[in-house]
Amino acid sequence: MRRLASLFFFVVFMPFTALAVELPRDYVRAQSGAFSQGGMVVLYLTNNTQVKLNGERLPQVDGRTVLGFGRDAKLAQQLEFQRKGKSQTVSLSLKKRSYNIQRIDGLPPAMVTPPEEAWPRIARGSKLKKAARAIASQDDGFTEGFVWPTKGRVTGVYGSQRFYNGEARRPHFGIDIAAPRGTPVMAPASGTVTLAEPDMYFEGGLVFIDHGLSVTSAYMHLDSLKVKVGQKVKRGDVIATVGSTGRSTGPHLDWRMFWRGARIDPALLARGQPD
Ligand SMILES: [Zn+2]
Known part of the structure; x- marks a missing residue:
């Protein structure tokens, strides 16, 4: 029974825990949001902590900062924390998204450019x-x-995208x-x-x-x-x-x-x- 319970835990909860990114508590008190393509994350920082995303310093409001990732953001991202002469770099791996892609072929070549x-x-x-x-x-x-x-x-x-006659739309x-x-x-x-x-x-x-x-x-x-x-x-x-x-x-x-x-x-x- 115990074994079954732990198997249950593994199967049911692992996919979710695997997505959570654990940030060092010396620098980050709390966080919300998704480390995912298309995601946005709010970080609540400890006193005097500075953060860089891929080398670029993030501005703050009262010890809080925010970062976001576009539709096709590269999955490997670097967060660097600095506080009182110490620093730590965390390598992030964003969750990859798959988007709804539609291909519509055989259309007459129509002018969709605005007049x-x-x-x-x-x-x-x-x-x-x-x-x-x-x-x-x-x-x-x-x-x-x-x-x-x-x-x-x-x-x-x-994120959804259409291709008309093989040509990508925005x-x-x-x-x-x-x-x-x-x-x-x-x-x-x-x-x-x-x-x-x-x-x-x-x-x-x-x-x-x-x-x-x-x-x-x-x-x-x-x-x-x-x-x-x-x-x-x-x-x-x-x-x-x-x-x-x-x-x-x-x-x-x-x-x-x-x-x-x-x-x-x-x-x-x-x-x-x-x-
Ligand atoms: Zn729309």
């Missing part, structure tokens, strides 16, 4: 997005834990949540609104929230915006409503998360949808 008259508007939009995402504030909303911004059927997932970096037009969209954690544009070419109504230390969330295809740039929001505040504006085929929220240049999988950050 020339839309180019100035697209260029203006890219500039606004880039400037908003370059903001690295000392907000600490990223430590709160994220909740789903709205409720609905998930119709698109992070991977999908958001999570698509289908919901009726007008459904409230809530801030998933507190932060400051850094972008609130009602009519972007691709995204339609678009809002960005900065959650501190370069963690940004984005909400696309919004019907109406309820916030302005510079406004502070708390987790659960209504920031907008679901719509189908911009390049969209039906009412849904496309929710995206960024850490610096890395695109994070929102589904890894937020637990199940609210009831």
Whole structure:
């Protein structure tokens, strides 16, 4: 019986424990998040600890820091801790993800390039997005834990990619949540609104929230915006409503998360949808 119990433990729990990354307690008091492609991790550091990720020093807010990994991040990563003249390097091996890939062949070669008259508007939009995402504030909303911004059927997932006639399209970096037009969209954690544009070419109504230390969330295809740039929001505040504006085929929220240049999988950050 004992043997059976230990076998049970091995089979049932090992796959989970194997994914946990144990960080040295001299430097890290606690941690949350996933060391995975598309994952984001918050570290609660001991006093006077400094951290570098692959040689680059990470900024902190009150002894807390955050790091993230993109869709195709290399699996081998190095975390270096320094404190009071001592240091320790931890070699991480990220969890590898497999993404939904669709190949659609035999399509007539269609022009999907936006018309020339839309180019100035697209260029203006890219500039606004880039400037908003370059903001690295000392907000600490990223430590709160994220909740789903709205409720609905998930119709698109992070990382999926289509190939048309063998040609790769851009991977999908958001999570698509289908919901009726007008459904409230809530801030998933507190932060400051850094972008609130009602009519972007691709995204339609678009809002960005900065959650501190370069963690940004984005909400696309919004019907109406309820916030302005510079406004502070708390987790659960209504920031907008679901719509189908911009390049969209039906009412849904496309929710995206960024850490610096890395695109994070929102589904890894937020637990199940609210009831
Ligand atoms: Zn989408």
